[in-house]
Amino acid sequence: MAMWIQAQQLQGDALHQMQALYGQHFPIEVRHYLAQWIESQPWDSVDLDNPGEEAKAKRLLDNLVAELQKKAQVQGGEDGFLLKIKLGHLASQFKSTYDRCPFELVRCIKHILQSEQRLVQEATNASSGIGGQAMDTLSQRHQQINQAFEELRLATQETENELRKLQHSQEYFIIQYQENLRIQAQLSSLSSVPPAERTQREAALQSKRATVEAWLAREASTLQKYRLDLADQHQKTLGLLRKQQTLILDEELIQWKRRQQLAGNGGPHEGGLDVLQSWCEKLADLIWQNRQQIRRCEHLTQQLPLPGSIEELLTKLNADITDIISALVTSTFIIEKQPPQVLKTQTKFAATVRLLVGGKLNVHMNPPQVKAVIVSEQQAKALLKNESTHSESSGEILNNNCVMEYHQATGTLSAHFRNMSLKRIKRSDRRGAESVTEEKFTILFESQFSIGGNELVFHVKTLSLPVVVIVHGSQDNNATATVLWDNAFAEPGRVPFLVPDKVLWTQLCEALDMKYKAEMHSGRGLTEDNLVFLAQKAFSNSSNNPEDYRNMTISWAQFNRENLPGRNFTFWQWFDGVVELMKKHLKPHWNDGAILGFVNKQQAQDMLMSKPNGTFLLRFSDSEIGGITIAWVAENPNKQGERLVWNLLPYTTKDFSIRSLADRISDLNHLLFLYPDRAKDEVFAKYYTPPLSKPVDGYVKPQIKQVVPEFTTPNPEPCAGVVFMDQTASSSGSHSNNFGVYSSISDNMLDPDGDFDLEDTMDVARHVEELLRRPMANQWSSQQS
Numbered sequence: 001m002a003m004w005i006q007a008q009q010l011q012g013d014a015l016h017q018m019q020a021l022y023g024q025h026f027p028i029e030v031r032h033y034l035a036q037w038i039e040s041q042p043w044d045s046v047d048l049d050n051p052g053e054e055a056k057a058k059r060l061l062d063n064l065v066a067e068l069q070k071k072a073q074v075q076g077g078e079d080g081f082l083l084k085i086k087l088g089h090l091a092s093q094f095k096s097t098y099d100r101c102p103f104e105l106v107r108c109i110k111h112i113l114q115s116e117q118r119l120v121q122e123a124t125n126a127s128s129g130i131g132g133q134a135m136d137t138l139s140q141r142h143q144q145i146n147q148a149f150e151e152l153r154l155a156t157q158e159t160e161n162e163l164r165k166l167q168h169s170q171e172y173f174i175i176q177y178q179e180n181l182r183i184q185a186q187l188s189s190l191s192s193v194p195p196a197e198r199t200q201r202e203a204a205l206q207s208k209r210a211t212v213e214a215w216l217a218r219e220a221s222t223l224q225k226y227r228l229d230l231a232d233q234h235q236k237t238l239g240l241l242r243k244q245q246t247l248i249l250d251e252e253l254i255q256w257k258r259r260q261q262l263a264g265n266g267g268p269h270e271g272g273l274d275v276l277q278s279w280c281e282k283l284a285d286l287i288w289q290n291r292q293q294i295r296r297c298e299h300l301t302q303q304l305p306l307p308g309s310i311e312e313l314l315t316k317l318n319a320d321i322t323d324i325i326s327a328l329v330t331s332t333f334i335i336e337k338q339p340p341q342v343l344k345t346q347t348k349f350a351a352t353v354r355l356l357v358g359g360k361l362n363v364h365m366n367p368p369q370v371k372a373v374i375v376s377e378q379q380a381k382a383l384l385k386n387e388s389t390h391s392e393s394s395g396e397i398l399n400n401n402c403v404m405e406y407h408q409a410t411g412t413l414s415a416h417f418r419n420m421s422l423k424r425i426k427r428s429d430r431r432g433a434e435s436v437t438e439e440k441f442t443i444l445f446e447s448q449f450s451i452g453g454n455e456l457v458f459h460v461k462t463l464s465l466p467v468v469v470i471v472h473g474s475q476d477n478n479a480t481a482t483v484l485w486d487n488a489f490a491e492p493g494r495v496p497f498l499v500p501d502k503v504l505w506t507q508l509c510e511a512l513d514m515k516y517k518a519e520m521h522s523g524r525g526l527t528e529d530n531l532v533f534l535a536q537k538a539f540s541n542s543s544n545n546p547e548d549y550r551n552m553t554i555s556w557a558q559f560n561r562e563n564l565p566g567r568n569f570t571f572w573q574w575f576d577g578v579v580e581l582m583k584k585h586l587k588p589h590w591n592d593g594a595i596l597g598f599v600n601k602q603q604a605q606d607m608l609m610s611k612p613n614g615t616f617l618l619r620f621s622d623s624e625i626g627g628i629t630i631a632w633v634a635e636n637p638n639k640q641g642e643r644l645v646w647n648l649l650p651y652t653t654k655d656f657s658i659r660s661l662a663d664r665i666s667d668l669n670h671l672l673f674l675y676p677d678r679a680k681d682e683v684f685a686k687y688y689t690p691p692l693s694k695p696v697d698g699y700v701k702p703q704i705k706q707v708v709p710e711f712t713t714p715n716p717e718p719c720a721g722v723v724f725m726d727q728t729a730s731s732s733g734s735h736s737n738n739f740g741v742y743s744s745i746s747d748n749m750l751d752p753d754g755d756f757d758l759e760d761t762m763d764v765a766r767h768v769e770e771l772l773r774r775p776m777a778n779q780w781s782s783q784q785s
Contacts, residue, residue, distance in 0.1 A: 025108060339443050612633075632646055
């Protein structure tokens with residue numbers, strides 16, 4: 001309800017915009033009386049592109065109707081009588097309107113709430129100055145656009161008034177012209193009149209004709225001047241329309257598309273299209289009004305031809321205004337929801353296409369069909385050069401036709417492709433070292449429709465962001481690298497799909513940080529130290545000074561074509577492995593600040609050696625994709641008085657699917673403090689798995705625990721492994737058993753740096769998991785319950 005309270009306090013244009021959100025499709029009374037209930041419902045949880053969620057939308061509709069009925073029933077007294085009838089009627093109206101299309105209700109309310117939130121936020125920022133220079137610049141730009149619209153509205157109204165004056169003057173001119181013809185006819189008929197009478201009447205008629213013809217000559221000149229002046233006014237208006245259209249299409253819309261592209265890398269959401277659509281609709285309305293005025297001028301000229309060049313001038317104006325509206329229509333056929341940029345064959349995917357001016361130009365009166373085809377990079381280039389007269393394809397997409405739907409509540413005309421699937425793909429010949437995951441395709445959406453009663457016919461096309469087609473999940477990380485590089489470094493208006501082969505390291509850092517924060521769903525991104533670590537890895541450089549990397553460039557080959565020195569993976573593959581590990585298993589720990597991560601072995605040793613025994617940190621493995629290790633400082637069990645930093649063999653996703661990081665740290669009693677000095681339970685206790693529950697049907701669930709060597713006992717046998725504890729009691733309680741499985745590691749399995757090489761023994765956790773899957777009879781035949 002807080003949002004509605006704030007919305008009611010809007011002023012001026014913002015208040016008018018808010019009021020315009022409501023109408024018969026959703027009366028403002030419903031918003032007012034159910035404000036708190038409406039704002040508390042999970043409208044955003046409904047996926048409008050998923051037909052399977054229609055039942056959820058239907059429940060929300062039924063609940064809304066029930067709330068209206070409940071609100072109507074509690075109204076009492078004389079003042080409440082009319083309101084009771086009104087709310088009851090609205091409940092019935094909602095039921096009949098949306099019962100067969102509950103998605104439309106959800107779409108409508110989501111649009112209203114998002115628009116109110118935007119208007120309130122803009123008003124708040126304007127009044128409080130929040131948002132800094134960027135918000136000031138945005139407000140100024142929006143103010144500039146709105147002022148230009150007002151100027152265009154006034155200019156269009158002025159030419160409309162002048163056109164009416166011209167029309168009235170011309171009509172009077174025609175009347176006088178007809179009068180002159182009548183006088184001439186009278187003069188011609190005087191031959192049959194007696195001479196005496198003829199002389200008298202002829203003189204009067206000649207005098208009258210002379211007066212009328214003099215007036216017609218003056219008025220013809222005046223009319224011609226009116227026409228030229230009006231054409232000049234239209235020429236100026238067209239200049240203003242071009243300027244406004246350039247600002248909206250070439251700046252605002254291009255910026256929206258750029259934000260949409262960066263959102264593919266994890267950037268902030270591109271924002272709604274409501275403001276852009278309202279601008280485009282205003283443009284369409286003004287352009288169409290001016291076009292109709294010019295056509296009326298042409299009609300007046302044809303109705304009364306006068307000497308001069310006005311016909312040619314009007315023909316050029318008509319052609320110019322038609323070009324302007326054509327550019328607007330074709331440019332506002334856009335992809336609101338992009339298809340996935342890493343596209344796997346035989347997998348369902350969705351996309352949404354929208355025509356921003358469709359509602360204003362009444363395209364929805366005869367809804368057009370949109371077709372989707374997949375084309376190669378070369379085919380996309382040919383399309384943009386108009387070298388291809390028909391749509392070739394590089395594959396077959398199922399369910400690739402969709403009729404555009406008009407949503408009255410939001411005024412949008414869009415096509416929702418919900419069940420497309422790429423059945424097959426035709427690849428082109430690759431260049432040099434290019435792999436299949438570097439080959440880019442695009443989804444071409446095209447449609448044809450007319451406006452103005454078939455007066456103008458448009459064939460519109462739009463291309464999706466680049467798509468990389470894969471056939472197996474193992475290709476996903478390399479395909480993602482291609483997409484990330486393209487999204488980050490593509491220039492607006494480029495030839496499809498050219499990107500620079502080299503970029504500044506700082507530019508790549510921005511892209512990696514954006515991606516990382518998005519995957520972690522956190523504001524905690526990559527620090528300067530993290531980026532230095534990554535630079536050291538990318539450039540095989542040991543410098544710790546960030547300034548040494550600021551002006552360095554990194555090529556695509558260094559990013560994801562050439563393996564890192566001494567490794568069998570690329571820089572991106574290592575980084576992507578870290579991201580996958582973190583988002584699947586360790587996201588909360590990163591957001592808590594518990595994982596340093598981007599620290600090499602030597603740095604970890606330098607950091608830990610000054611700390612008390614039992615201090616540990618978590619760092620990403622240098623040698624294994626998607627690995628994380630624990631480094632800790634402890635006494636050397638083989639040499640009294642000497643301290644070493646030990647590194648546990650890296651954990652991977654498979655390990656954490658068996659036992660979580662927090663539980664593994666809890667298992668290791670010699671780990672005491674998370675670097676620099678936080679007690680481990682203080683950091684990780686909230687993530688520990690709760691103690692085993694009571695037996696169910698006489699059985700207790702087995703528990704896996706991790707163990708590593710004890711360093712405090714004299715001459716210990718260094719070991720590492722997992723203990724599996726099974727406490728089994730029959731329902732009768734007649735017997736029980738305890739036993740453990742333990743894997744030890746000998747001294748020679750510790751490397752000089754204190755690494756446990758568990759590869760030389762067994763992965764005990766996985767071994768135990770395998771044991772658990774075996775039939776009970778194979779493990780303890782005499783103790784089955």
